[in-house]
Amino acid sequence: MKVTRRALAGLLATPALAQAAPAVVVIGGGFGGASCARALRRNGLAVTLVEPNATYTACPFSNAVIAGLRPLQRQRFGYDALRAQGIAVVHQAATGVDAAARRVTLTDGSVLAYDRLVLAPGITLRFDALPGYDEAAASVLPHAWQAGAQTELLRSQLDAMEDGGTVVMAIPANPYRCPPGPYERASLIAHFLKTRKPRSKLLVLDAKDVFSKQRLFEAAWASLYPGLLEYVPLSAGGRVTGVDLAARAVVTEFGNHAGAVVNVIPPQRAGEIARIAGAADRSGWCPIDPGSFESRLLPGVHVIGDAAIAGAMPKSAFAANAQARVCADAITALLRGAPVPEPRLLNTCYSLVAPGYGISVAGVYRPAEGVLADIPGAGGTSPLDAPASVREVEAGYAEDWFETITADAFG
Amino acid sequence: MARVLLNIPRSVRPGEVVAIRTLIQHGMETGYRPGADGEVLPRDIIRRFTATYDGAEIFAAELSPAIAANPFLSFTLVATVTGPLVLRWQGDNGFDQTETREITVAA
Numbered sequence: 001m002k003v004t005r006r007a008l009a010g011l012l013a014t015p016a017l018a019q020a021a022p023a024v025v026v027i028g029g030g031f032g033g034a035s036c037a038r039a040l041r042r043n044g045l046a047v048t049l050v051e052p053n054a055t056y057t058a059c060p061f062s063n064a065v066i067a068g069l070r071p072l073q074r075q076r077f078g079y080d081a082l083r084a085q086g087i088a089v090v091h092q093a094a095t096g097v098d099a100a101a102r103r104v105t106l107t108d109g110s111v112l113a114y115d116r117l118v119l120a121p122g123i124t125l126r127f128d129a130l131p132g133y134d135e136a137a138a139s140v141l142p143h144a145w146q147a148g149a150q151t152e153l154l155r156s157q158l159d160a161m162e163d164g165g166t167v168v169m170a171i172p173a174n175p176y177r178c179p180p181g182p183y184e185r186a187s188l189i190a191h192f193l194k195t196r197k198p199r200s201k202l203l204v205l206d207a208k209d210v211f212s213k214q215r216l217f218e219a220a221w222a223s224l225y226p227g228l229l230e231y232v233p234l235s236a237g238g239r240v241t242g243v244d245l246a247a248r249a250v251v252t253e254f255g256n257h258a259g260a261v262v263n264v265i266p267p268q269r270a271g272e273i274a275r276i277a278g279a280a281d282r283s284g285w286c287p288i289d290p291g292s293f294e295s296r297l298l299p300g301v302h303v304i305g306d307a308a309i310a311g312a313m314p315k316s317a318f319a320a321n322a323q324a325r326v327c328a329d330a331i332t333a334l335l336r337g338a339p340v341p342e343p344r345l346l347n348t349c350y351s352l353v354a355p356g357y358g359i360s361v362a363g364v365y366r367p368a369e370g371v372l373a374d375i376p377g378a379g380g381t382s383p384l385d386a387p388a389s390v391r392e393v394e395a396g397y398a399e400d401w402f403e404t405i406t407a408d409a410f411g
Numbered sequence: 412m413a414r415v416l417l418n419i420p421r422s423v424r425p426g427e428v429v430a431i432r433t434l435i436q437h438g439m440e441t442g443y444r445p446g447a448d449g450e451v452l453p454r455d456i457i458r459r460f461t462a463t464y465d466g467a468e469i470f471a472a473e474l475s476p477a478i479a480a481n482p483f484l485s486f487t488l489v490a491t492v493t494g495p496l497v498l499r500w501q502g503d504n505g506f507d508q509t510e511t512r513e514i515t516v517a518a
Contacts, residue, residue: 234481
């Protein structure tokens with residue numbers, strides 16, 4: 001039997017020889033980090049996942065939790081399947097990265113050495129971006145843009161609100177986590193108000209004029225929530241520039257808007273460890289090579305998911321999962337001295353505008369001129385004119401997608 | 412008529428520095444962009460903005476094709492007398508729109 005070098009490398013990298021396998025450390029146990037850790041392990045590498053929380057709370061579908069359509073418990077995932085697969089899961093935060101020495105420092109002072117490092121730190125909310133909106137203000141006017149206690153806070157505030165109250169939402173400029181997410185949230189809050197507190201209003205203030213699946217959302221709002229949901233884009237004075245906490249109001253260039261419930265989604269940047277490591281540029285996000293997701297600033301360090309500047313790819317759980325698998329294969333190739341395959345990446349974002357009413361946007365991406373570019377003609381959005389049955393099928397696809405992706409990431 | 416958003420205090424103290432904010436909804440078509448038929452869309456921009464306070468021009472701006480759609484302009488004035496603040500946008504294709512607000516100066 002003829003054994004090529006690459007096949008031999010594959011044979012050597014079996015679990016029995018894991019001690020000798022190159023070590024990869026993954027920081028961050030969300031959709032990107034967990035998926036990448038599992039894919040690296042499947043490729044026979046020794047993997048350590050660094051994640052402070054024992055339980056992950058998923059953002060996709062958390063807007064349904066806010067609208068009372070789903071328990072938060074269904075958003076929670078643990079890391080037992082990763083451990084069972086032979087991944088070392090360390091429940092600590094990474095406090096430092098020494099890219100020259102290839103070492104990560106953890107909260108307890110211990111040090112992990114690596115051959116390749118993956119940063120999947122998600123986002124940090126910029127509590128310096130909107131005057132008056134800091135972490136303390138977020139306990140009164142929730143962002144609910146990192147799922148968990150904030151999701152519950154917004155849900156309970158909506159529950160407690162008197163019928164006839166105004167709900168105010170502030171949406172940031174690009175880029176931010178989950179481009180269609182704020183509009184799905186607006187839709188589902190409007191559904192909640194329509195069915196539970198029909199004299200109430202929802203005011204949606206946006207720092208931009210165009211957004212993901214805009215025509216689909218706006219058509220759905222016009223038919224489902226007329227007179228209830230008011231959308232104010234940038235060109236109509238929708239950009240929120242600050243918060244007046246005492247007045248429970250958001251501030252715009254042309255006046256203040258108070259609400260019984262105020263949901264402020266602030267601007268964002270890459271997760272804090274990316275900045276500490278030096279992987280983030282002045283934009284606050286991490287430039288990467290689009291074929292391998294290796295940092296343009298730190299050799300040997302890869303960045304995936306929301307933290308990365310992924311060109312045309314949106315910051316979504318689907319994208320993070322796709323990038324995780326591409327990154328894992330690139331790292332495996334690099335460690336084995338093999339060429340890095342040129343990837344194709346897929347993303348689909350489903351949004352619910354009401355229960356049983358789903359819409360989607362899909363895209364296919366490849367590296368081109370140093371960035372991840374849309375492949376023209378691939379992907380697309382749900383048809384603008386479609387019967388209710390099509391929307392219902394898509395809502396079902398959204399559920400199926402969530403089951404599939406959480407199974408891939410968390411087992 | 413284009414939609415205009417204004418943030419102008421109605422009543423101010425003598426000598427107070429007042430921030431004026433304006434936004435006008437206008438596409439600001441550059442004149443360099445091809446349309447769906449491949450033909451270049453003719454330029455259609457706001458060329459000039461002026462603000463007069465109690466009859467005197469206090470602020471003016473020349474706008475160019477590089478200015479984004481829906482121009483947002485903000486400036487300050489020192490409130491000295493009660494009088495009208497007249498804001499005027501002029502541009503291609505005879506575009507000409509004026510908004511007037513009274514500023515009341517009271518001690």
